[in-house]
Amino acid sequence: MSASLEDRLHAMLETRKGKGTFRSLKRHRIRENSDQPDTAAKIDFSSNDYLSITRSAQLKQIFLDRLAESTTPLFGSTGSRLLDGTTPHHSALEDRLSAFFSYRSTLSNSAPSNDSALLFNSGFDANVSFFSTVPQRRDYIIYDELVHASVWDGMRANERRGVPVSRRRAFRHGNVHHLTEILQDVIAKEQQALQSSSTARKDDLGMIFIAIESLYSMDGDLAPLPQIVRALEALRARYPTLINPARVCVIVDEAHTTGIYGAQGRGFVHEMVQRERERSGGDSKIAEWVQVRLMTFGKGMGSQGAVLLASPTIRSFLINYARPFIFSTAMSVANVIAIESAFDTVESDEGEELRRALFKLADALNAHVSRLIAHLAPGARHLVSTLALSESPYDRQSRDPTPIAPLLTPFPHELALYLQSCGFLVRPVVHPTVPKGEERIRICLHAGNTERDVRQMIDCVGEWASTKMKTLDRAKL
Numbered sequence: 125m126s127a128s129l130e131d132r133l134h135a136m137l138e139t140r141k142g143k144g145t146f147r148s149l150k151r152h153r154i155r156e157n158s159d160q161p162d163t164a165a166k167i168d169f170s171s172n173d174y175l176s177i178t179r180s181a182q183l184k185q186i187f188l189d190r191l192a193e194s195t196t197p198l199f200g201s202t203g204s205r206l207l208d209g210t211t212p213h214h215s216a217l218e219d220r221l222s223a224f225f226s227y228r229s230t231l232s233n234s235a236p237s238n239d240s241a242l243l244f245n246s247g248f249d250a251n252v253s254f255f256s257t258v259p260q261r262r263d264y265i266i267y268d269e270l271v272h273a274s275v276w277d278g279m280r281a282n283e284r285r286g287v288p289v290s291r292r293r294a295f296r297h298g299n300v301h302h303l304t305e306i307l308q309d310v311i312a313k314e315q316q317a318l319q320s321s322s323t324a325r326k327d328d329l330g331m332i333f334i335a336i337e338s339l340y341s342m343d344g345d346l347a348p349l350p351q352i353v354r355a356l357e358a359l360r361a362r363y364p365t366l367i368n369p370a371r372v373c374v375i376v377d378e379a380h381t382t383g384i385y386g387a388q389g390r391g392f393v394h395e396m397v398q399r400e401r402e403r404s405g406g407d408s409k410i411a412e413w414v415q416v417r418l419m420t421f422g423k424g425m426g427s428q429g430a431v432l433l434a435s436p437t438i439r440s441f442l443i444n445y446a447r448p449f450i451f452s453t454a455m456s457v458a459n460v461i462a463i464e465s466a467f468d469t470v471e472s473d474e475g476e477e478l479r480r481a482l483f484k485l486a487d488a489l490n491a492h493v494s495r496l497i498a499h500l501a502p503g504a505r506h507l508v509s510t511l512a513l514s515e516s517p518y519d520r521q522s523r524d525p526t527p528i529a530p531l532l533t534p535f536p537h538e539l540a541l542y543l544q545s546c547g548f549l550v551r552p553v554v555h556p557t558v559p560k561g562e563e564r565i566r567i568c569l570h571a572g573n574t575e576r577d578v579r580q581m582i583d584c585v586g587e588w589a590s591t592k593m594k595t596l597d598r599a600k601l
Contacts, residue, residue: 144537145554152549156572158580160446167577168548169567174384174527175478176572177466177515182474184492187374187465194461201454205243206443209454217460218243221318221431224467225390225419225578227397227411240436242443245455247420248378253433253446254375254416255335258280262330266306270343271295298360298514300351307332308357332372338392339380342566344528347376348515349396353410362521375416383424384479384527389470396517412581429455451487478571486502486525488575489567492582493529500586504593508585509531530564531585539588540565545585546584548577 127135153165156176177183185504191198194213201209202569218241226239244250259265265279279292293310295303314329336347352374359367376393387398397408416434421427432442442449459497469475493510493564500508509532516524533539536552543550543565554563569578 137298139257145556147455148176152544154549156570157574157577159574164191165486166547167573167581168504168543168549168570168574169543169573169581170549170551171568172380172462173426174380174424174482174571175470176570177424177469177478179382179572180426180474181468182471183470184361186468188460191458194457196457198458198461199456200281201456203454204450204452205454206450208259208389211457211460213460213464214243214454217464218431220467221419222433224388224471225394225417225431227394227408233467240434240439242269242432242439242449242462243455244430244432244449245452246428246564247377247418247422248277249448249452250276250418250420250430250432251377252278252281253442253448255279255333256286256416256439256447257445258438259287259333260330261286261288262292264291264310264330264332265335266293266295266303266310266332267335268297268337268340268347270297270340271337272341272379275335276375276490293295297340297350298345300348300355300515301333303352304355304359308366311359311363314366321369329365329371332367332559334372334374335377336374336378337377338385339378339528341380341528342530342564343511343514344526344530344555344566345511345514346392346524346526349376349393349414349517351362351515351517353413354595356413357409360508369415372413372524373416374414376414376419377418379420379430380423380528381420382419382421383466383470383475383484389424389479390418391419392517399565402549421463421466425463425470427459427462427466429459429463436555481571482527482569483525485569485571485573485575485578486527486529489529489569489578489582490525493531496582496586500589503597504589507535507589507592508539527569529567531567532562532564534563534591536563538563538592539585542588543581543584546581548584550581 136145136493154161154168154171155162155165156179196211196213201211203209205214210526222239238376244253244447251272251274255265259282267275281285283289293306295306310332315495356367356372378393381392385392386395393410393414397411400408416432416438418430419430420430476545496508497510501585511530511532513523518524536554540552543597550565550567552563553566558564
């Protein structure tokens with residue numbers, strides 16, 4: 125007799141529990157810092173509310189004022205975007221985001237425009253929509269090995285009619301040299317195909333899509349975007365008909381940098397473009413190569429949903445072919461108004477103050493972590509460590525300040541529980557989310573945290589490591 129559905133699923137869940145990878149929903153009362161009166165609530169070093177914008181009184185008032193002014197029904201959108209779900213609010217927000225995130229003025233006349241905006245209910249939907257439809261069978265997708273799960277799901281959905289597995293290539297995380305090697309391998313294969321066939325033409329070659337994130341959610345490091353573009357420019361000089369912005373499309377997922385980096389929170393890519401323009405005094409190569417950006421609203425923007433920034437042609441293609449867009453009910457007008465209100469706040473003086481506070485804390489956290497690692501007893505250094513320095517887009521020799529900081533440990537659950545007992549909400553991250561042997565706790569900073577709380581949390585990590593080392597030493601006796 126075969127097992128019932130309940131028995132089968134229960135057995136699979138028990139297997140996951142045995143491996144230590146079981147997931148469950150947990151609820152915690154949280155506060156921003158120890159100055160707030162709810163002493164039973166844990167200090168938030170876990171959520172993605174990087175700017176602490178969800179607690180902004182200004183944002184709340186702007187939202188209420190906008191709600192009161194709206195004459196459009198607020199609750200529900202009554203249909204998909206293609207049917208009855210596109211209201212004046214949806215269109216106005218897309219126009220606003222198109223103008224806000226645009227770096228069109230930095231483009232040369234020959235570069236493709238990427239200042240057209242399309243709203244999605246989530247960043248996950250946007251990535252799946254793009255990667256399941258836009259790349260075609262003759263194309264290549266080259267992606268950072270740590271790119272978001274939604275990109276992987278999009279590529280899998282694309283597999284039957286689109287890019288085959290053999291044309292999907294991962295490069296080592298943040299490794300520009302490995303990316304270049306893969307591109308050179310693609311070039312060599314294409315040159316061989318052109319030489320071996322009398323009918324093959326360069327026009328028959330497909331696109332090359334390069335997928336990266338601006339800030340990686342588990343490693344907390346920034347993409348070496350300027351170095352990637354310099355590598356593409358070097359290949360363009362050698363193979364101008366095979367490697368150029370008309371054929372190579374760089375896609376940057378800015379989920380963790382929207383609202384945080386760049387002028388008024390325009391994002392990491394926009395900041396890199398502006399820095400390049402200031403140095404060169406002319407057009408931006410980054411703006412030429414990065415033709416698609418994904419900005420999300422569920423993290424630094426304190427809302428939900430996402431926008432894909434691309435050419436008008438890509439926007440129209442997604443409207444026609446992307447199933448998550450076509451068959452999803454549009455986000456409610458109330459949610460659109462919440463996003464508009466969040467941008468009002470992020471663009472304001474308050475938004476600038478929040479960004480400054482966040483990066484000041486990020487610098488402080490890096491300093492406290494360095495101090496902790498330096499003062500750990502030699503025998504305890506395997507208990508807490510940091511990832512190796514990655515290549516900095518700012519050409520720093522030290523760790524870039526970002527709102528995400530992983531601490532590697534072979535005992536992530538134990539350390540997380542200890543920090544929670546000290547009043548700090550920090551989460552463990554384990555396989556399969558991260559590779560085996562790279563288990564960690566992840567610290568997420570918020571503008572509303574205080575340096576005192578950051579220092580005390582890192583002191584608690586040191587206390588745990590000292591106690592744990594003594595326990596391990598006794599076990600050896």
